[in-house]
Amino acid sequence: xxxxxxxxxxxxxxxxxxxxxxxxRCEALKLVAEALQDKKDEIFAENRKDLDYAxxxxxxxxxxxxxxxxxxxxxxxxxxxxxxxxLEDPIGRITLNRELDEDLILKRITCPIGVIxxxxxxxxxxxxxxxxxxxxxxxxxxxxxxxxxxNTNRILFSIIYxxxxxxxxxxxxxxxVEQHNEIDELLKCEGLVDxxxxxxxxxxxxxxxxxxxxxxxxxxxxxxxxxxxxxxxxETAIKIILxxxxxxxxxxxxxxxxxxxxxxxxxxxxxxxxxxALAENGIKLRGTAEVTELxxxxxxxxxxxxxxxxxxxxxxxxxxxxxxxxxxxFKEYLAPVISAKFVGSVEEAADFINQHGxxxxxxxxTSSDVNAGRFMQLVDSAGVYRNCSTRFADGFxxxxxxxxxxxxxxxxxxxxxxxxxxxxxxxxxSGRGQTVGEYANGEKSFHFKDID
Amino acid sequence: xxxxxxxxxxxxxxxxxxxxxxxxRCEALKLVAEALQDKKDEIFAENRKDLDYAxxxxxxxxxxxxxxxxxxxxxxxxxxxxxxxxLEDPIGRITLNRELDEDLILKRITCPIGVIxxxxxxxxxxxxxxxxxxxxxxxxxxxxxxxxxxNTNRILFSIIYxxxxxxxxxxxxxxxVEQHNEIDELLKCEGLVDxxxxxxxxxxxxxxxxxxxxxxxxxxxxxxxxxxxxxxxxETAIKIILxxxxxxxxxxxxxxxxxxxxxxxxxxxxxxxxxxALAENGIKLRGTAEVTELxxxxxxxxxxxxxxxxxxxxxxxxxxxxxxxxxxxFKEYLAPVISAKFVGSVEEAADFINQHGxxxxxxxxTSSDVNAGRFMQLVDSAGVYRNCSTRFADGFxxxxxxxxxxxxxxxxxxxxxxxxxxxxxxxxxSGRGQTVGEYANGEKSFHFKDID
Numbered sequence: 063x064x065x066x067x068x069x070x071x072x073x074x075x076x077x078x079x080x081x082x083x084x085x086x087r088c089e090a091l092k093l094v095a096e097a098l099q100d101k102k103d104e105i106f107a108e109n110r111k112d113l114d115y116a117x118x119x120x121x122x123x124x125x126x127x128x129x130x131x132x133x134x135x136x137x138x139x140x141x142x143x144x145x146x147x148x149l150e151d152p153i154g155r156i157t158l159n160r161e162l163d164e165d166l167i168l169k170r171i172t173c174p175i176g177v178i179x180x181x182x183x184x185x186x187x188x189x190x191x192x193x194x195x196x197x198x199x200x201x202x203x204x205x206x207x208x209x210x211x212x213n214t215n216r217i218l219f220s221i222i223y224x225x226x227x228x229x230x231x232x233x234x235x236x237x238x239v240e241q242h243n244e245i246d247e248l249l250k251c252e253g254l255v256d257x258x259x260x261x262x263x264x265x266x267x268x269x270x271x272x273x274x275x276x277x278x279x280x281x282x283x284x285x286x287x288x289x290x291x292x293x294x295x296x297e298t299a300i301k302i303i304l305x306x307x308x309x310x311x312x313x314x315x316x317x318x319x320x321x322x323x324x325x326x327x328x329x330x331x332x333x334x335x336x337x338x339a340l341a342e343n344g345i346k347l348r349g350t351a352e353v354t355e356l357x358x359x360x361x362x363x364x365x366x367x368x369x370x371x372x373x374x375x376x377x378x379x380x381x382x383x384x385x386x387x388x389x390x391x392f393k394e395y396l397a398p399v400i401s402a403k404f405v406g407s408v409e410e411a412a413d414f415i416n417q418h419g420x421x422x423x424x425x426x427x428t429s430s431d432v433n434a435g436r437f438m439q440l441v442d443s444a445g446v447y448r449n450c451s452t453r454f455a456d457g458f459x460x461x462x463x464x465x466x467x468x469x470x471x472x473x474x475x476x477x478x479x480x481x482x483x484x485x486x487x488x489x490x491x492s493g494r495g496q497t498v499g500e501y502a503n504g505e506k507s508f509h510f511k512d513i514d
Numbered sequence: 515x516x517x518x519x520x521x522x523x524x525x526x527x528x529x530x531x532x533x534x535x536x537x538x539r540c541e542a543l544k545l546v547a548e549a550l551q552d553k554k555d556e557i558f559a560e561n562r563k564d565l566d567y568a569x570x571x572x573x574x575x576x577x578x579x580x581x582x583x584x585x586x587x588x589x590x591x592x593x594x595x596x597x598x599x600x601l602e603d604p605i606g607r608i609t610l611n612r613e614l615d616e617d618l619i620l621k622r623i624t625c626p627i628g629v630i631x632x633x634x635x636x637x638x639x640x641x642x643x644x645x646x647x648x649x650x651x652x653x654x655x656x657x658x659x660x661x662x663x664x665n666t667n668r669i670l671f672s673i674i675y676x677x678x679x680x681x682x683x684x685x686x687x688x689x690x691v692e693q694h695n696e697i698d699e700l701l702k703c704e705g706l707v708d709x710x711x712x713x714x715x716x717x718x719x720x721x722x723x724x725x726x727x728x729x730x731x732x733x734x735x736x737x738x739x740x741x742x743x744x745x746x747x748x749e750t751a752i753k754i755i756l757x758x759x760x761x762x763x764x765x766x767x768x769x770x771x772x773x774x775x776x777x778x779x780x781x782x783x784x785x786x787x788x789x790x791a792l793a794e795n796g797i798k799l800r801g802t803a804e805v806t807e808l809x810x811x812x813x814x815x816x817x818x819x820x821x822x823x824x825x826x827x828x829x830x831x832x833x834x835x836x837x838x839x840x841x842x843x844f845k846e847y848l849a850p851v852i853s854a855k856f857v858g859s860v861e862e863a864a865d866f867i868n869q870h871g872x873x874x875x876x877x878x879x880t881s882s883d884v885n886a887g888r889f890m891q892l893v894d895s896a897g898v899y900r901n902c903s904t905r906f907a908d909g910f911x912x913x914x915x916x917x918x919x920x921x922x923x924x925x926x927x928x929x930x931x932x933x934x935x936x937x938x939x940x941x942x943x944s945g946r947g948q949t950v951g952e953y954a955n956g957e958k959s960f961h962f963k964d965i966d
Binding site for chain 1: 529530614628708727729758762864865898899905913923940941943944945960
C-alpha cells in the first residue's frame with residue numbers, strides 16, 4: 063500500500079463525511095455496536111491468535127492483559143458507543159452569529175478536523191474507542207495499532223469499516239495501516255493529514271513530533287507533582303499520594319514528584335507518616351539531601367526507641383529504600399519510585415513544577431482556599447488539582463465518554479481529548495454583493511450586532 | 515542578547531501575568547494609549563528616521579506608505595486599544611462546570627497561552643496591535659518587526675513596555691528582538707515559547723514552519739477562489755470579482771482563481787461581461803484552453819462586428835491580456851492577474867478548491883440556497899463565503915477589534931485570529947481526598963452532573 067495515495071483519496075472524501083447528518087453518524091455507530099456483538103466469536107478467535115503468539119514469545123502478563131479482548135472488554139466498548147450516541151452533536155454548533163452590517167451575516171460553525179492519523183498502543187479496545195470517536199465527530203481516521211494485536215485489529219477494523227459503509231459513509235473514509243515503516247510514510251503526508259495523535263512511549267511520541275510538519279497532539283512525558291502544603295490534611299495527603307503513585311504506576315497521570323512545605327510541623331509530623339506509608343507500600347524514595355537527612359534522623363530516633371509515639375508497630379519503616387539525589391535528577395519513573403524535595407511556599411512549588419514538570423497534571427493538598435487558588439492559578443498545566451488523585455486526568459473520568467489521548471500542548475486541546483478536541487470551525491459569511499471597497503471608502507460601515 | 519535566556523525569564527513571569535486581573539490588564543491598556551499620545555512627537559521623529567532611510571534607499575512608494583506612522587495611524591491604534599478595553603475578558607471564562615461525583619468538581623477555565631513569539635512585517639501599527647492584543651489576553655509577547663521600521667519599533671516598544679510596568683506588570687513580560695539572526699535562536703526555544711505567529715511572505719512563513727518544533731499558527735499561501743455558479747447574478751459576480759482582485763492585490767485574501775460553471779447561458783452571457791471587466795481594469799487572464807478558446811471566439815465575434823449587442827463602446831475588450839495555461843499552473847499572484855477554469859458543478863468546484871486552494875477563504879456567487887449550502891459545507895477552508903468579497907476575511911472586519919494574523923491550519927484557531935485565538939484553557943479539579951482506586955473498585959461511582 064502506498065500510504066500517500068490512500069490518504070489522498072481519504073482527503074477527497076473527508077468533506078463528504080463532514081457533510082453527513084448527525085442521524086447518519088449515530089446510525090453508523092448503532093450498526094458498529096450491533097456488528098461487534100454479532101461477530102464476537104470471530105473477534106475472540108482472532109484475539110486468541112494474538113494471545114497465543116504473545117504466550118509463545120513470553121510477553122509479560124501485564125501486557126497480555128491489555129491485548130486481551132473478551133466479553134468484558136466487548137461490553138465496555140459497546141457501552142462506550144452507546145454513550146457516544148447520547149452525547150450532544152459536536153458538529154454544526156454555531157459559536158458566533160454576528161451581523162457585520164445589514165445583510166452581511168458572519169457565522170462560526172464547528173466542523174470536523176478532517177483526516178486524523180492516530181498511532182496507538184497494542185490495545186484492541188483503543189481501536190474501537192478511537193474509531194467511534196472519529197465516526198461521531200465526522201472525522202476520517204488513519205489507524206495504526208500496536209503490532210502485538212495485528213489479528214484483532216484487522217477484524218475489528220473490517221467490522222467497523224463495513225458497518226459505516228452500510229450506514230452510507232463513503233468508501234475510503236477509514237484506513238488501517240499495519241506496517242511500522244508506513245508510519246514514516248504517514249509522517250510525510252503534510253497537507254493531506256490534518257492532525258497526528260501519537261500514543262505510546264515517551265521516545266516514540268518525541269520521534270513523531272520531531273519528524274513531521276503535520277500538527278501533533280499528545281504528550282511525551284507525564285511528570286506529575288503533588289505539593290503537600292503547610293495547610294495539608296496529612297491523612298488526605300497520604301491517601302492521595304499512594305493512589306496517585308500505585309493505582310497504575312505505568313500511567314502518564316501517575317505522580318512522580320512530591321513537593322513538601324518546609325514548615326516544621328510538617329517535618330515533625332508528616333514526614334514520619336510519609337516514610338512509613340512509602341515503606342509499607344514498597345515505594346522507593348529519591349529525595350534531595352534536605353529530605354533524606356531528615357529521614358536519616360527519624361531512623362536515628364527510631365533507634366532511640368521513642369518510635370511508638372510516631373509509628374504503629376506494623377508501620378515501622380524498616381524496609382524503606384531511599385537515596386539522595388539532586389533535583390535535576392528527578393524524572394518520570396512509571397514505577398513505585400518517587401522523588402521528593404522541600405519548598406518554602408506555594409509560589410516556589412508552582413515555579414518548580416512549571417520548570418521541571420511536563421504540564422500534564424499537578425495537585426496541591428491543602429485546606430487553605432487561598433493557597434489552593436494561588437496554586438491552581440500559577441501552575442501552568444493541563445490539569446491543576448486540589449485534594450484528589452492525579453489519576454483522575456482521563457477522558458472517561460471527566461465524563462467525555464472516551465478519549466483519543468491526553469494533550470500537554472497548549473494549542474488546540476489540552477488535557478484529556480474527547481469529541482471537543484476533534485472538531486475545528488469555519489467562518490461562513492453570507493452577503494448580497496458587498497465589497498470591501500464600499501467599506502474602505504466610507505460608503506458603508508460595519509455595525510457588528512451579535513444575533514442570539 | 516541571548517534570546518534563550520531572556521525567553522526563559524519571560525517563561526517564569528508568564529504565570530504572574532496570567533494571574534493579573536481584568537482590571538489590571540485594562541488599566542495597562544489605558545496607560546499605553548495615554549503614553550502613545552503623550553509621546554507622539556518622539557514617535558513621529560523616530561519614524562522620520564525610518565522614512566528618510568527608506569527614501570535614501572529607494573524603497574517603493576507602496577512600502578513607504580506602510581512604514582509611515584502619522585497622526586492618522588496613531589488615532590487608529592488608540593481607537594483599537596479603546597475597543598479592546600470594551601471587549602469581554604477572554605480569560606477566566608468557565609467553559610465546563612461539572613460535578614463528577616459529590617464534592618468532586620471539574621471546571622474548564624480559559625487562560626492565556628503564555629509566551630508567544632510574533633514575527634511581523636514592517637508596519638509600526640502592527641507592533642501596537644499585536645502587543646495590546648497580548649496585554650488584553652494576559653500573554654507575554656516576543657516581538658520581531660520588519661527591519662525597515664527599527665527606529666519606530668524601538669520607541670513604540672519602549673513606550674508600551676514602560677506603561678505596562680507602571681500598571682504593575684512584572685519585568686520581562688514583553689521582549690523585543692531586533693536582529694534577524696535572533697529569529698533562528700527563537701525557533702530553538704521549544705518548551706519556552708508556546709506558540710509562534712509568523713506573518714510575511716510565503717517563503718518566510720514556510721521557513722519558520724519547517725525550522726521549529728514550536729507550534730506555528732499562520733498561513734503561507736493565500737490562494738482564494740470565487741466560484742461563479744449557474745445561478746449567479748452576473749452583476750454581483752463582476753462587482754465582487756473586481757473588489758476581491760483589485761481592492762488590495764497584495765493581500766492574502768485577494769482572489770486568485772475563478773471557477774465558472776460550464777452552463778451555456780454563462781458561457782454566452784457572463785464570459786463577455788467578465789472579459790470586458792477584466793480588460794477595462796487591467797487584469798490579466800490566465801485560463802485553461804476551454805476558457806481562452808471561448809475568449810478567442812468572442813474576439814472573433816467582435817471582428818465580425820456584432821459586438822455592439824454585447825459590449826458597450828467603452829467596454830470593448832481590445833486590451834485584454836490573456837494566455838492559456840494548464841490548471842496545475844494556477845498560483846498566488848498578489849497582482850492584477852487571475853486564473854480561470856470551467857467546472858461542471860458545485861461539487862467539482864469544491865473538490866478543485868480543496869485540492870488546489872490554501873484553505874484560506876473561498877466564495878460562491880449564487881442565488882441558489884441549495885448550491886450555496888452545499889458549497890459552504892463541502893469547501894474545507896477557514897472562510898466559506900456567499901455573494902461577498904473574499905477581502906472581508908480580516909479580524910477587524912469580523913469585529914474582533916484587531917487580529918494577530920490569519921490561520922489556515924485547522925488546529926487551535928482558524929481564519930482571522932483575535933483574542934479568542936490567544937487563549938487556551940486548563941482543567942481544575944477540586945476534591946475532598948478522592949482516589950481513583952475508590953472508583954475502580956466500585957466503592958464510589960461518577961454521576962457527571964453539569965452545573966449551570
